[in-house]
Amino acid sequence: MISAGKGSGNEMKTAHQLLLSIGIVFLFIFFLNVKPQMTGLAVAQDSGPEITITRAEGTGSQGIVEWSTGRASRASFELEGRTAEYDYAKRFEMRLESLKQGKQYNYQITACDRDGKCSQATGTFTSMYPPAITGWTVNDARGLQKMAGAAFLILLAAAVSMVIVNAGLQRLDKNRLMPASFRVKLKLDKAEKALEEKKHHHAFAHYRELKELYGRLGAGQKEKHNKRVMGVYSELLSHNRAKEASYLADRYLSGTISSGEMQRLRELIEN
16 A cells, blocks of 8 residues: 555656646747737847838828838838838838728838848738718818918907007097197197107107197187197298208309209398
8 A cells, every 4th residue: 555655656746747848848839939029029030130110000091111220131021912022221111002991900021131131020000090071081171270270360360450450449539539629739749849859850740730630729729829839830940941051051062052042042041
């Protein structure tokens, strides 16, 4: 019985060792046969050129895959039994046609350098359904988006213009509601300030508006503002006479003055 027990224990130990050995063999075979299938990553063989997948996408019936290699290489692209060959280069592009929308595609890229060292990369992409609006294409939708943006800018500009015009109208209405006498006073203040600052051109512009407003006043209001109005007029007149005299004097000195201009110069000097 003891002997039988020992024999049974040995048999169990041998069975465990056998199972362990078989497990190790299966694991070894498994790792030998496993190949990386990660999208966009290269599987190097004999230190072949590094493959970098920079783009892989599909929309509707069309797709594109782009990749590059670390050094000049010949390349091949395989997709569902179709193969495309490329001569030595570092950047590659494969354009695909007749794809099925919503389908996932698996592809494989092989690159070999001038020394015959090769590497592979596998990847997947799904041909997406194109964004579409019933009756419109993607380009139509983009055009519509641009038109909407332009329309928004036009409306914004129109709104700003309306605000500016409305503000101007309100200011104009406010001025019109002012008593005429008060408006004359404002223009006199501006004209006199321009004269003080020797800005005769601005003063003359104010005086022209002042003259029109002054003519609308009643007799009593005219008398109230007459002294200041005449003061502005006299200063502007003196400035213009001095300017004219200076011009004629220059012509006299240059010997180009006419007899009529000479007479006018005498009048300006005497008065």
